[in-house]
Amino acid sequence: MPGGDSWPEVPGVFFDGRSSRDHPATLHLEPDGVRLRLAGRADHHWRAADVTVDPALPGVRRALSFPDGSRFETAEHATVRAWETRHGRNRLLGGVARLEASWGAALGAVAVTGALLWGFVTFGLPALARQAAAVTPQGVLASFDREAMRVLEGQDLIGPSGLSAARQAQLQAAFRDVSGWAGGGYGYRLLLRDGEPAGGVGMGANAFALPNGTVVMTDQLVALARSDRELIGVLAHEAGHVTQRHGLASVYQALGLSLIVTALTGDVVSASTFAAAVPVALVQGGYSRAAETQSDAVAARYLLERYGTTRPLQTILARLESAEGGADGLPDLLSTHPGTAARIEHLRQLEDAAR
Amino acid sequence: MAGMSDPVSLSKDRPAAAPDSGTPLGRHAAAPATGIHSGHAADGTQAAPVVTTYPVSFTGSAGEYFRLWIVNAALTVVTLGLYLPWARVRNRQYFYGHTWVDGHNFEYRADPRRLLRSYLLVGALFLAYVLTSESESLGWVSVLIALLFLGLYPWLVAQSMRFQAVNTVHRGLRFHFDGRVRDAYVAYGAANVAAAVSGGLALPWAWFMQRRYQLDHLRYGSARGLFRGDVAPMYLIALTALGVMAGAGLLLGVPAVVAVVAWMAAQGFELDSLNWMGAGLFGVFFVAAAYVILLVLQGVVWQYVRAATMRYVLNSAELGGVVRTGATFNPWRVVWISVSNGVAQLLTLGLATPWADIRRSRYLLQGVTVRAIAPLDEFAGSAGGPESALGEAATELLDIGLGF
Numbered sequence: 001m002p003g004g005d006s007w008p009e010v011p012g013v014f015f016d017g018r019s020s021r022d023h024p025a026t027l028h029l030e031p032d033g034v035r036l037r038l039a040g041r042a043d044h045h046w047r048a049a050d051v052t053v054d055p056a057l058p059g060v061r062r063a064l065s066f067p068d069g070s071r072f073e074t075a076e077h078a079t080v081r082a083w084e085t086r087h088g089r090n091r092l093l094g095g096v097a098r099l100e101a102s103w104g105a106a107l108g109a110v111a112v113t114g115a116l117l118w119g120f121v122t123f124g125l126p127a128l129a130r131q132a133a134a135v136t137p138q139g140v141l142a143s144f145d146r147e148a149m150r151v152l153e154g155q156d157l158i159g160p161s162g163l164s165a166a167r168q169a170q171l172q173a174a175f176r177d178v179s180g181w182a183g184g185g186y187g188y189r190l191l192l193r194d195g196e197p198a199g200g201v202g203m204g205a206n207a208f209a210l211p212n213g214t215v216v217m218t219d220q221l222v223a224l225a226r227s228d229r230e231l232i233g234v235l236a237h238e239a240g241h242v243t244q245r246h247g248l249a250s251v252y253q254a255l256g257l258s259l260i261v262t263a264l265t266g267d268v269v270s271a272s273t274f275a276a277a278v279p280v281a282l283v284q285g286g287y288s289r290a291a292e293t294q295s296d297a298v299a300a301r302y303l304l305e306r307y308g309t310t311r312p313l314q315t316i317l318a319r320l321e322s323a324e325g326g327a328d329g330l331p332d333l334l335s336t337h338p339g340t341a342a343r344i345e346h347l348r349q350l351e352d353a354a355r
Numbered sequence: 356m357a358g359m360s361d362p363v364s365l366s367k368d369r370p371a372a373a374p375d376s377g378t379p380l381g382r383h384a385a386a387p388a389t390g391i392h393s394g395h396a397a398d399g400t401q402a403a404p405v406v407t408t409y410p411v412s413f414t415g416s417a418g419e420y421f422r423l424w425i426v427n428a429a430l431t432v433v434t435l436g437l438y439l440p441w442a443r444v445r446n447r448q449y450f451y452g453h454t455w456v457d458g459h460n461f462e463y464r465a466d467p468r469r470l471l472r473s474y475l476l477v478g479a480l481f482l483a484y485v486l487t488s489e490s491e492s493l494g495w496v497s498v499l500i501a502l503l504f505l506g507l508y509p510w511l512v513a514q515s516m517r518f519q520a521v522n523t524v525h526r527g528l529r530f531h532f533d534g535r536v537r538d539a540y541v542a543y544g545a546a547n548v549a550a551a552v553s554g555g556l557a558l559p560w561a562w563f564m565q566r567r568y569q570l571d572h573l574r575y576g577s578a579r580g581l582f583r584g585d586v587a588p589m590y591l592i593a594l595t596a597l598g599v600m601a602g603a604g605l606l607l608g609v610p611a612v613v614a615v616v617a618w619m620a621a622q623g624f625e626l627d628s629l630n631w632m633g634a635g636l637f638g639v640f641f642v643a644a645a646y647v648i649l650l651v652l653q654g655v656v657w658q659y660v661r662a663a664t665m666r667y668v669l670n671s672a673e674l675g676g677v678v679r680t681g682a683t684f685n686p687w688r689v690v691w692i693s694v695s696n697g698v699a700q701l702l703t704l705g706l707a708t709p710w711a712d713i714r715r716s717r718y719l720l721q722g723v724t725v726r727a728i729a730p731l732d733e734f735a736g737s738a739g740g741p742e743s744a745l746g747e748a749a750t751e752l753l754d755i756g757l758g759f
């Protein structure tokens with residue numbers, strides 16, 4: 001090619017790929033290819049199509065490699081970049097390299113990463129978890145209930161109920177009506193249990209629902225109620241958690257969170273221990289405010305149908321809150337504690353709307 | 356251009372050939388049939404070979420790497436993880452590219468597209484494992500995946516070694532790894548089983564087998580690696596770690612027991628009147644604190660084991676009978692760097708990770724030297740076999756420490 005000297009030339013080092021010897025060399029970057037000039041040897045020309053340009057890395061010399069395994073390395077970043085741009089190489093990673101060179105882009109990346117992670121954890125993940133919970137086959141649910149009950153009974157958090165057989169039968173009958181109304185084909189059963197089997201510890205006055213319809217209600221909660229309607233309101237609320245699959249959704253949410261942590265830290269061991277913690281999460285993990293509101297709405301519908309008022313649930317919520325000071329652990333019904341007043345107000349509004 | 360190391364000027368900085376203090380470079384020096392054309396052996400055994408020490412330098416900077424790291428992390432998040440292989444490769448390329456021996460840097464050449472396919476496969480298997488491990492009816496799937504992984508683990512390690520080696524380039528020559536899968540099943544399968552069955556007694560032996568497998572089958576061009584190490588130092592490292600663990604446990608445990616007894620005494624030993632809640636809370640707090648301390652201690656000791664074996668391996672590695680590596684870094688200093696790095700990363704929600712990585716590499720590499728009785732530019736190349744990215748993806752995603 002005539003006039004080759006007018007094309008940019010870069011000093012650097014050449015390796016032939018057959019030995020580790022470094023040869024000082026210059027490379028002429030011509031429009032249709034590159035020409036290598038080695039001291040004491042004939043020039044060698046490669047067509048542009050045969051030249052591979054490695055993507056730029058900050059502070060690392062540029063490398064061009066050739067079909068025979070040889071390569072040329074140079075510190076002349078600007079000249080190589082110009083040739084690379086002209087031949088349309090490394091468009092994407094070249095852009096990445098430009099971003100990496102700027103502190104502004106780095107700050108932007110911090111903001112974007114933080115915002116996206118926060119947004120996904122607060123909005124995306126709960127939505128995904130709800131979807132996954134909704135499509136989970138019913139056959140899977142029973143094992144969740146079994147495992148959670150095993151943990152609860154193993155930890156002495158609950159014991160056999162001290163209620164009389166007649167009282168238990170009354171409550172069971174009330175629950176049958178609630179669960180029949182709620183429907184959905186779940187394995188509904190009401191377990192009446194002592195919430196303080198080991199004295200002062202335990203879950204106290206409480207009720208909670210497991211994914212497949214197991215509802216646990218403690219003697220302490222039964223004692224706290226002044227009428228059966230209050231307890232029926234609580235049972236309807238728990239049935240709401242079952243039909244809306246809130247328990248399963250919270251398990252999936254915790255699972256997703258641990259997967260994200262795994263991806264960010266590269267630590268799989270802590271994610272594997274999560275599998276063992278699922279039953280505990282089911283029992284201890286509270287529901288979101290939105291889930292409680294949904295379940296309250298279900299309970300309100302039942303109470304309005306049967307008794308024309310939501311007042312029983314309102315009163316027991318209020319009494320639970322005033323009694324909660326002495327109890328150990330947050331009862332499920334109050335797991336989103338600051339919202340109790342708002343929940344009572346919500347129940348009142350539902351009753352007003354029904355009139 | 357401040358961060359740019361000019362290769363030519365670095366070459367000039369090459370230290371003058373300094374006759375080393377008496378230790379010739381080993382038995383292979385007399386028989387250089389391993390692919391390097393050395394003229395020294397022909398002179399007979401009387402002429403001690405001239406040993407040249409080449410310092411290893413690391414030129415990465417925390418600010419520069421922070422920008423690279425965060426931009427690639429953001430791209431990974433924006434692409435819902437699909438960019439992850441590119442990010443990982445770029446991060447690694449930065450470290451390789453800033454590691455210099457005798458004026459030439461290393462290069463990492465892995466193809467992110469091939470890694471992506473393997474990442475997706477491994478990720479899907481892991482997700483299937485997590486999802487089915489809770490289910491009664493599908494539990495057998497998770498068991499099957501776990502068994503598959505355990506059975507294939509040595510094969511995956513061999514694949515990973517092969518992949519890492521063949522994608523490492525220095526002076527235009529690739530490394531290769533030609534360890535047989537059968538040997539991997541000995542070093543990573545049988546040895547690990549023996550370590551587990553013997554209650555950890557055989558663990559240092561397993562480390563030895565694994566390091567030897569890694570080094571003896573490594574090639575640079577046609578020059579073969581060699582692990583000159585022995586089992587005994589591995590046991591010494593393990594004993595040191597155990598001793599530190601026991602000593603620190605005593606040092607922390609005795610005051611803790613004293614504190615409990617003192618607390619009980621303050622309560623007047625009236626166990627009957629003890630507030631159940633108070634005792635329960637104290638007990639829970641105590642157990643939790645002890646657990647955290649134990650975890651931290653275990654992490655510290657494990658870091659020591661890793662750093663100490665790495666130093667020992669570097670001090671026992673040989674290439675082609677003419678090159679030996681050496682390491683002078685202090686394992687306890689590495690432990691301190693790891694612990695303080697971890698604290699910094701925790702306090703900055705991970706944003707200090709690039710700084711921490713650079714700091715660690717800088718300390719490790721400034722304590723590494725390469726000594727040779729032949730110029731480093733006389734190695735000859737050779738062809739290598741095919742390699743699969745699956746082992747690399749599995750070991751990297753599942754965070755299997757290869758200790759390299």
Ligand SMILES: [Zn+2]
Nearest residue numbers: 292295332333
């Ligand atoms: Zn609830």
